[in-house]
Amino acid sequence: MTLDPWQEYVLSALMETDAGGDWAASEFGLLVSRQNGKGEILTGYDLTHLFLFPRHDNHRKTILHSAHEVKTAIDAFERLQGVIENVPRLMSRVERIYTANGKEGILLRRRPGQLQGDRIRFIARTKKSGRGFAADILVNDEAQELSLQANNALSYTQSQIDNPQVFFTGTVPEEGVNESEVWEGLRDRGRNGKGEHTGWMEWTPEGSRDPDIADTIEPGDREAWMKSNPSLGVRMPLSNIEDQYERSGTDPDGFLRERLSVWPDRRPDQIKHLSDLDTKRWRDNAIPDARLGDVCVIALALGRGGGFATIAAASRFDDQSIFVEHEKTERGTVWVAQYLKELKERLNDALIVLDPKNASPVLVDLQLLGIKYLPMNMDEIAAAHSGFIEGSNNGMIVHRGQEEVSRSLEYATTRPIGRAGFTWEPSDASKPISQAQAVTWAAWGLRKFEALPPKSKPIVRGYA
Structure with a gap:
């Protein structure tokens, strides 16, 4: 393969590492208009990860290449297959190439000490695709077509992976047509520099991110053509853009979107609230010196796939308010049971509440340590959600101002559950919502405990 300088530039940035040897960007987005050579970058990226960077622990490395449509995924597979089959040195490392419909992929021969060879699979995205990997x-690819549900199905395949990386490529979405929350969230983190491990590159005209200046960009501005199309004059003839511009008279916005990648940031008054929670009021409810009281409730929330867990606690702050606090979030779940046991003892034998479906990976561990808990059903989870939002919006949920909790609540959206109720749902899979879940459930657990008749014991599950 012979790459253009701009393509080499993108790939070199993707392969940057930090001081510890991990990928500098665990998520990376590339915004560039159509037919500039993005496919060659994707092929080079797949080749690099498949052949050059094995896992340090000698376990199988899996690359999952997804697209919004079957034909796009197959096209990427055939590009990679064509390169490998024409290079004997690469083919000598291939165990098998799978071409059956829906099973497209390449399996490498096992390296010394490996039980399974490294592999790459190509799939079309659905709400369930990728589960089990x-x-x-x-x-x-085509990240402007990546829905929240499809992204969740894929992103949680990395829950227990050390040093993962996600590469997004796409074009400007069409408002009201594409499900682009994930893509837009990545763009905002990349442009604003708020993602510590976020990489972002875009080829766009000067001022295209400013909603006031973007409206003044002329579709016929040839300087804007050059800034938006890095392969212009190399892979893309100028005459082709001229023809597209001449035919764009009935849809100039489409030309600005598809050929010039004009995608302005949202104005502050256009920013969509992801839930009914008033996040400004939540932050205003912070009381830095607040602490847990004598009667506490503990809540446990696991990230999907059991890749990490969060523990929070709640207690009465005053007659009107509940205090919530994030206690710990850490990768994996093997630490959870012992930590819960110690925290329960430290907080005066505090009641533990959890969602049994969410916490299923640790229920046996709780049983072995004799830890009892109060299970929440779907209706109770929905009630906890609505009660938390109402309480926070009315200043009745207070906290110490822990930034990780505030960010979790700001990135959390909602989904229907139970009897016409809602619960927290990730708006971006790279931003965990387990802190939002845990403090919400802890606040509900405290109200539930307080509502019990005097001297009664809560009904708990578990084993002594």
């Missing part, structure tokens, strides 16, 4: 590397 543990993917070290994720590729999300």
